[in-house]
Amino acid sequence: xxxxxxxxGLAVRYxxxxxxxxxxxxxxxxxGSVAVVGESGSGKTSLARALLGLVRPAEGTIAFQGxxxxxxxxxxxxxxxxxxxxxxxxxxxALDPRRTVESxxxxxxxxxxxxxxxxxxxxxxxxxxxxxxxxxATRRPHELSGGQRQRVAIARALxxxxxxxxxxxPTSALDVTVQARIIALLExxxxxxxVQLMLITHSIALADRLTERTVVLFNGREVESGTxxxxxxxxxxxxxxxxxxxxxxLWGALPAPGTQPSASAATSGCAYQTRCPxxxxxxxxxxLLTGLHGAACHHPLR
Amino acid sequence: xxxxLPVARLRSLARRDVLATIAAVALAVIxxxxxxxxxxxxxxxxxxxxxxxxxxxxxxxxxxxxxxDAVGRDVLTRILYGARTSLLIVAAVLAISAFAGVLLxxxxxxxxxxxxxxxxxVTDVFLAFPALLLSLALAVILRPGVGTAIIAIAATWWPWYxxxxxxxxxxxxxxxxxxxxxxxxxPRWRIVLEHVLPNSLTPVIVQLSLxxxxxxxxxxxxxxxxxxxxxxxxxxxxxxQQGQESFTTEWWVVTFPGLAIxxxxxxxxxxxxxxxxALDPRRVIR
Numbered sequence: 001x002x003x004x005x006x007x008x009g010l011a012v013r014y015x016x017x018x019x020x021x022x023x024x025x026x027x028x029x030x031x032g033s034v035a036v037v038g039e040s041g042s043g044k045t046s047l048a049r050a051l052l053g054l055v056r057p058a059e060g061t062i063a064f065q066g067x068x069x070x071x072x073x074x075x076x077x078x079x080x081x082x083x084x085x086x087x088x089x090x091x092x093x094a095l096d097p098r099r100t101v102e103s104x105x106x107x108x109x110x111x112x113x114x115x116x117x118x119x120x121x122x123x124x125x126x127x128x129x130x131x132x133x134x135x136x137a138t139r140r141p142h143e144l145s146g147g148q149r150q151r152v153a154i155a156r157a158l159x160x161x162x163x164x165x166x167x168x169x170p171t172s173a174l175d176v177t178v179q180a181r182i183i184a185l186l187e188x189x190x191x192x193x194x195v196q197l198m199l200i201t202h203s204i205a206l207a208d209r210l211t212e213r214t215v216v217l218f219n220g221r222e223v224e225s226g227t228x229x230x231x232x233x234x235x236x237x238x239x240x241x242x243x244x245x246x247x248x249x250l251w252g253a254l255p256a257p258g259t260q261p262s263a264s265a266a267t268s269g270c271a272y273q274t275r276c277p278x279x280x281x282x283x284x285x286x287x288l289l290t291g292l293h294g295a296a297c298h299h300p301l302r
Numbered sequence: 303x304x305x306x307l308p309v310a311r312l313r314s315l316a317r318r319d320v321l322a323t324i325a326a327v328a329l330a331v332i333x334x335x336x337x338x339x340x341x342x343x344x345x346x347x348x349x350x351x352x353x354x355x356x357x358x359x360x361x362x363x364x365x366x367x368x369x370x371d372a373v374g375r376d377v378l379t380r381i382l383y384g385a386r387t388s389l390l391i392v393a394a395v396l397a398i399s400a401f402a403g404v405l406l407x408x409x410x411x412x413x414x415x416x417x418x419x420x421x422x423x424v425t426d427v428f429l430a431f432p433a434l435l436l437s438l439a440l441a442v443i444l445r446p447g448v449g450t451a452i453i454a455i456a457a458t459w460w461p462w463y464x465x466x467x468x469x470x471x472x473x474x475x476x477x478x479x480x481x482x483x484x485x486x487x488x489p490r491w492r493i494v495l496e497h498v499l500p501n502s503l504t505p506v507i508v509q510l511s512l513x514x515x516x517x518x519x520x521x522x523x524x525x526x527x528x529x530x531x532x533x534x535x536x537x538x539x540x541x542x543q544q545g546q547e548s549f550t551t552e553w554w555v556v557t558f559p560g561l562a563i564x565x566x567x568x569x570x571x572x573x574x575x576x577x578x579x580a581l582d583p584r585r586v587i588r
Contacts, residue, residue, distance in 0.1 A: 052485050081487030093478040098500050107496075111486045153482075160486065 003028040004164055004196070005051060005084065009060035012046040019046035020220045023060070027164060032212025033190060033197035035228060037204065037243065043220040044200045048168045051198065052086050082112065085157035089169040091149025095141040101127070101152050102137040108159035126155040130185060147178035154185065158193070165189075168200045183209055204247045208232050216240045219271040226293030236295035236302055239272045270298070322576020325569040332566055336385035348375035349383030351534040359552045369554035371544065377554060381562050383536035388566070391452055391521045391530075391537075392514050398456040403463025404499065404506055410464070411471025412490070412498045422468060425461040433458035437524060448537075451521050451530035459513070463506055470502035477501075504578060511574025515567020522563075538563050 005027040012020040020043035027034065036044050049055045051062060053069055061068045064080040072080055088094040095104055105123045109115070114122055124134045130151040141149055150170065157165055170186065171179040187210060190197055199211055207214050207228060214231040216224040216239065224237040235241040270276070273283040282298040289296035316323045340346050344365075348354075354374030362369045368377035410421035428436070437454035444450040474480060475498065483493045522539015524530030531537035538559045545555030 049481075052481070054481055054484065078487045081485060084485075086482060086485050088478040088482070090478065094482050096479040096483075096497055096501070107483075107488075108486055111488065156482070 003063075004065065006063045006066075007047075007051070007060070008063070010047070010050060010057050010062065011059035012043070012050050012055055013058035014046075018058070018220055019043045020050070020217075021059075023047060023217075023222055025215065027196065027198060029163065029194075029196045033199065033210060035199040035201060035207030035211040035214045036217060037201055037207050037214060038217035039202060039243065041219070042217040044202075044217055045168055046220075047217070048086070048166050048198070048200045051166055052084065053080075082160045083163045085160060085162035085165055087150070087153050087157050087165055087167045087170050090173040091144075091146060091151075091153045092141055092173075094153045095149060095156075097141055100138050100140055101132075101144075104152065104156050105137075105159055108156045112160040122159075126159055129158065129189075130155040131181075145178075146174050147181060150174065150178075150182055151185065154182075154189070158189070158195075162195060164196045164198060166198045166200070169202070170199075171206065172201075172203070186210055204232060204244050216243070221271060221296065222289055223272065223297070224293075224295040225289065230293045234293075234302060236293065236300040237272075237297045238276050238278055238299075238301065240295070241301055242275075270296075272297075319576045319579065321572050322579075325572030325576065328565070328569045329573060332385055332569070333389060335382055336389050339379075339382040339386055343376070343379040343382050345376040345379045348379040349536050359548070359555070361552070362554055368558045369552070371541070371555050372548070377541075377558050380536040380541060381538070381559055384538045384541060384559060385562065385566075387448060387531055387535055387537040388518050388521065388539070388563075391448060391455070392517045394452045395455045395459055395517045395521075396510050396513065398452070399459035400463050400506060400510055402456075403460040403465075404467045404503070406460075407464040407467025407469075408471045408494050408499050408502055411468040411502070412475050412494050414472070414475070418468070421464070425464045425468075428458070428461040429465075431458070433520070434523070434527070437529060438527070446529050446532055448531050448535065451524045454524060454529060455517060455520050459517070462513075463509070466505055466509055467502050470505055471498050474498050474501045508574045508578040511570045511577060514570035515563070518563050518567060 003026045007023060007025045007027070010020060010023040011018060023043075025034070036047060038044050046055065050057050056070070061070070063069070064072065064076075064084070067076065069077075069080055099107075102123055105126055106119055109119055109122055123137060127134050127137065132148060132151050132155070136144065136148065136152075141152075144152065150173075154165075154170075165186075167186070171182050174182060183206060186197065189195055190210065197210055199207060201207055211228050214224075214226065214228040215222055216231065216237060218237075218239050224231055224235065224240045231240060232244060235244060269284040270279070270287055273279040276283070278297075278299040280299070285298075287296045287298050295301075316326075335342060339349060343349055344367075345352070352375065354370070357366075357370050357374035358372055360366055360370040360374075366376050366378070368381065370376055371380065406421050406425070410418040410425075436458050440450070440454045440457060444453065471494075480493060480497055483497050488496075518538060521530050521537065522542055525532070525537055525540040526543045531540050533540075541559035542556050542563070545552070545559070549556045
C-alpha cells in the first residue's frame with residue numbers, strides 16, 4: 001500500500017542556509033504516529049512546513065499517495081490539503097483575529113464541502129469534540145484563553161476530515177496544566193478518530209505519550225530513528241541521550257553542553273562532534289544512518 | 303466574513319471616545335448641510351452663477367452672516383454649496399486611490415516575487431513624479447473641472463496606499479493564520495480578499511481619514527492652477543484662493559472657507575483616530 005506521505009531526500013534551504021538535508025520518511029498510518037524531536041534550529045519546523053507545502057524543497061520529493069505534491073493541481077491538490085492539516089504552536093497566531101470561532105470553522109467546513117443548514121450542527125459537534133462550550137462560537141481569538149484557542153485550531157483542522165495532523169509544538173505556548181489537557185485531547189483524537197499525528201516537538205515527554213515512532217534531528221540531519229520506546233528508552237546516538245538527559249524534571253536536568261554548530265561546520269564530518277564526548281578522528285566523516293533503530297554515529301552508545 | 307466595522311463595537315467605543323464621536327457627528331452635520339444646501343442656503347442662486355456687484359465685499363451682517371465675496375455672492379451660501387464639491391472630491395479621490403492602491407498593494411505584498419516587484423516598481427515610478435507635475439500632465443489631456451481634479455489627485459494619491467497596503471500585507475503574509483488558510487487549500491484570491499486584506503486595512507483607514515484634509519487642500523491648489531474647479535462652481539479651496547489677495551482688509555472672504563477646510567480636516571483626523579481603535583480587534587471593549 002502507498003504511504004499517505006513519503007518524503008525522499010528532502011532538503012530545505014533558506015538563502016544559503018540549509019535548514020534540513022537528505023531527510024526521508026514514510027508517513028504510513030499503519031506504522032503509527034511520528035515524533036520529530038530536536039533542539040531549536042534542528043530543522044523540525046522546516047520539515048513541517050515542507051510537508052504542508054508552505055516552503056518549497058530545495059531537493060528531494062514529498063509524495064502524496066505516490067505523486068509529488070509540487071506537481072499536484074486541482075482536485076488532487078485539494079485532496080492533499082484536506083487530508084494533511086496543521087496545528088501550529090500558538091493559537092493566537094493561527095486564528096484570524098477578525099474572525100469568530102464560528103466563522104473560522106464555517107470556512108473550513110465550506111472547504112470540506114459542507115454548506116447550508118447542516119453547518120451549525122456540525123460546528124457544535126466540532127466544538128464538542130475538542131471539549132469547548134458551543135457558546136464560545138461567537139468569540140474572537142483575543143476573547144479566548146490560550147488553551148481554548150488551541151482547541152479551536154484543532155477543531156478547524158479536524159473540520160475537513162484529515163488523516164494526518166502535523167502538530168508543530170502544539171503545547172509549548174501553553175502553561176503546564178493546559179498542556180496536559182491538550183495532550184489528553186490529542187491522544188483521544190488519535191484513538192477515536194484514527195488520525196495519524198506527526199508531532200514536531202522538543203518535548204521528549206510529549207513524543208513518548210503520543211507517538212509510536214521517533215526521529216531525532218540535529219543541525220538539519222536525521223541522527224537517530226526507531227520506535228519511540230527504543231529511541232527514548234535506549235538511545236544510541238550521544239545527542240539523543242543528552243537531549244533526554246536535558247529534559248527538565250523536579251530534580252533538575254543535565255544541560256546539553258555546547259552550542260548549535262553552523263550549517264557550514266556540519267558539512268565536514270559529524271555535526272555533533274564539537275559537542276560529543278565520544279568524538280575522535282573517525283567523526284571527520286559524516287556518519288550514515290542505517291537499520292530499523294539506527295543512529296548516524298561512528299560510536300553509538302549500544 | 304466578519305464585519306470590518308462591528309456596529310456593537312462602534313457603539314461602545316462611541317461611549318468612551320468622546321472626541322471621535324463629536325467628530326463623527328460634526329462630519330455627519332457637514333455632509334447633511336452639503337446635501338441640503340439648496341434649502342439651507344439664504345441665497346441659493348449665489349451657490350451657482352448669480353452675481354451682485356452692488357453687494358461686493360460686504361462684511362458679516364445680519365443678512366450676510368459670513369459677508370459677501372468680490373462679486374457680491376453670499377459667503378455662507380457658497381460654503382454650503384462648496385461642501386458639496388469639496389466632499390465629492392474627497393470621497394471620489396479617496397475611493398479611487400484606496401481601491402486601486404489597497405488592491406495592488408495587497409496583491410504585491412502577498413504574492414511577493416516578480417509580481418510584487420512589477421507592481422511596486424510601477425508604484426515607485428508614480429511616486430517619483432512630483433504630484434503637481436503629474437497632475438499638470440494629465441490636465442493637458444483632460445478639460446479643467448471637478449472631474450479632472452479628481453482624476454489628477456487620485457493618480458498621485460493611490461501609490462501611497464499601495465505602499466502602505468503592501469507593507470501591511472507583507473506583515474500579514476507570514477502569520478500562521480494565513481498559513482492555515484493556505485493549508486486549507488483556499489485559492490490565493492480568497493486568501494487575499496478574506497484574510498490579508500481585512501487585516502491590512504487598519505493603517506489604510508486611518509490614513510484615509512488623515513488624508514481627507516490634504517485632498518481638500520490639493521484640490522484647492524489645482525483650482526489655483528486652473529486645473530480643478532472653475533468659476534462659478536463653489537469650492538472651498540477656490541474660495542480661499544480667490545480671497546487671499548484681500549485677506550488683510552476683507553478677512554471674511556478667506557477666513558470662513560479656510561475654517562470650513564480646517565474643521566472638516568480636523569474632524570476627519572479625529573474620526574481616523576477613533577476608527578483606528580475601533581478596528582483593532584485586540585482592543586477589548588466591554
